[in-house]
Amino acid sequence: MAIKKQFLKSKPVCKVTFTVEAKDADKVFVSGDFNDWSQTKHELKKLKNGNFKGTVDLEKDNTYEFKYLVDGNWQNEEQADSYKWNDLGSENSVLEV
Template identity: 60%
Template structure:
């Protein structure tokens, strides 16, 4: 898994690109505090020929966001390259944290 951050000079945002290797998966989305954990508003990642799912999101800089990947609408997965992790009492598991 990978997270790439690209700060834009023209706007106070950071373009964050998420990459998830999941050859067997049919769909991967990113949910988090930036979309109220709403799976209907989730950012869908596009499946590439090599089996990796990839997608970008513009997030306001100077903030921290909790997030997880949702694979095939069933399994929540953290990114091993998250900046840190935060315990989520509701889920009973850690969320990944990205600091911008």
């Protein structure tokens, strides 16, 4: 798994590219407080090498909590900036942009 941040000079936006290694998965979504934890909004595209990849524009100078939904199972990002406990008794990945 990986996160790439690209800050735009012309806008207060950061293009965040999420990459998930899930060769046996059918569907992967990135879900977080930036999309009201939608389980259908930000679907990552499956690449020929089996990875899933997608880009989300996020407002700069903010912190976001998120997780991946891989075939219905929640997973954290190994390279997250940090982790934060949620109300469900597990941790969310934290992204600082």
